[in-house]
Amino acid sequence: MMNDKIRRNGPFRKRWGRVAALAVAAALTVGASACTSASEVNDQAGEGGNGAASTSNKIAFDYPFTSVSLYAPLVQMMTDAAEARGYEVVTTDDAESLDRQVSNLTGLATSDVAAIVSFPLEPASVINIMKQAQGNGIKWVTYAENIEGQDGFIDFAGEKTGRAQVESFVAWADANGIASGTVLLGTNETVNIGRTRTNGMREALAELAPGFTVVEQAAVNVEQGLAAGRAELAKNPDLVAGLGVNDDVAMGLAQAFKEAGRTGSDLVYVGGNDGNPQLLQMIKDPDSVVRGTVAFDVAAVGAALANVPIDLIEGKGDGSYVIEYWALTADSPQLDEILAGLG
Numbered sequence: 001m002m003n004d005k006i007r008r009n010g011p012f013r014k015r016w017g018r019v020a021a022l023a024v025a026a027a028l029t030v031g032a033s034a035c036t037s038a039s040e041v042n043d044q045a046g047e048g049g050n051g052a053a054s055t056s057n058k059i060a061f062d063y064p065f066t067s068v069s070l071y072a073p074l075v076q077m078m079t080d081a082a083e084a085r086g087y088e089v090v091t092t093d094d095a096e097s098l099d100r101q102v103s104n105l106t107g108l109a110t111s112d113v114a115a116i117v118s119f120p121l122e123p124a125s126v127i128n129i130m131k132q133a134q135g136n137g138i139k140w141v142t143y144a145e146n147i148e149g150q151d152g153f154i155d156f157a158g159e160k161t162g163r164a165q166v167e168s169f170v171a172w173a174d175a176n177g178i179a180s181g182t183v184l185l186g187t188n189e190t191v192n193i194g195r196t197r198t199n200g201m202r203e204a205l206a207e208l209a210p211g212f213t214v215v216e217q218a219a220v221n222v223e224q225g226l227a228a229g230r231a232e233l234a235k236n237p238d239l240v241a242g243l244g245v246n247d248d249v250a251m252g253l254a255q256a257f258k259e260a261g262r263t264g265s266d267l268v269y270v271g272g273n274d275g276n277p278q279l280l281q282m283i284k285d286p287d288s289v290v291r292g293t294v295a296f297d298v299a300a301v302g303a304a305l306a307n308v309p310i311d312l313i314e315g316k317g318d319g320s321y322v323i324e325y326w327a328l329t330a331d332s333p334q335l336d337e338i339l340a341g342l343g
Helices: 010-029 038-042 072-085 097-109 129-135 158-175 194-206 222-235 248-260 277-284 296-312 335-341
Strands: 058-062 086-090 115-118 139-143 154-156 181-187 212-218 241-244 268-272 292-298 321-322 325-327
Touching: 038 212, 038 335, 058 072, 058 097, 058 296, 072 086, 072 296, 097 115, 097 129, 115 129, 115 194, 115 296, 129 139, 139 296, 139 325, 154 296, 158 194, 158 241, 158 268, 158 292, 158 325, 181 194, 181 222, 181 248, 194 212, 248 268, 248 277, 248 321, 277 292, 277 325, 277 335, 292 296, 296 321, 325 335
Parallel strands: 058 086, 058 115, 115 139, 139 154, 154 321, 181 212, 181 241, 241 268, 268 292
Antiparallel strands: 292 325
């Protein structure tokens, strides 16, 4: 179940400490000893097509954005959870290319994997592949998207986390007596998780902050967030806030404000979404304009990447998982707990 409130418990702190350690270790092992590559599995592909359930112990994780900082620890946590239940993890290398993703998934659909967990760049492009895989007895779990006919899904509660970002900003603005100004949104319309987070921010700003002017620029990483912030600050030096569709964008926005001479003592707000450890450190820095983020339980998601498909393979559960998340600011007790676990 999703939890709109900040959770206060020790296991969360311990899991975040594990994330910090795995971020280094997994970066060295993912693609080597931690899991098998999809190409190795595809080389062993059979004829399939009889609809019988696969008897394999292999689960494929198809994630196109392998350069993001949370990818390696997610894969390692998935691998740990899978191995605990007697399964092996296979990964793809899509390099953010739709053509490569389609090629990799096409191979997996006739391979001996028992389940595929996929973050599709374009859901419409993989529907027939999903059906082919299911016809070969392979379970299909969609990550951060939804496809009609899927066996299961992992949902990132995009609109609700986008709204939580805005609620934190509005609380900060109210506390500082700010009722108007311009807010820059770093948006992403290319994938479902980006669209839903963007829509959540838009709708919440219209409802909760009607006195503010909202401008938007597309951005999905630090470099694009920095470029968006620089461009908007050049037009509007009095920009009061920047909200990133993810924490990488927020870090870029924060850098743009820093270049413009803004510090933590200025009435400027930057917020993100994900709970990137680097951004969490920035929230605690009194010289930073980063004021908040929405963090999800990375360890729980990593475990779900294994447990959701395995449960489907074994005929258990309903195939669904919705993340838990926490709106964090410098005053949140969880922030100190998380940072202590990262130390």
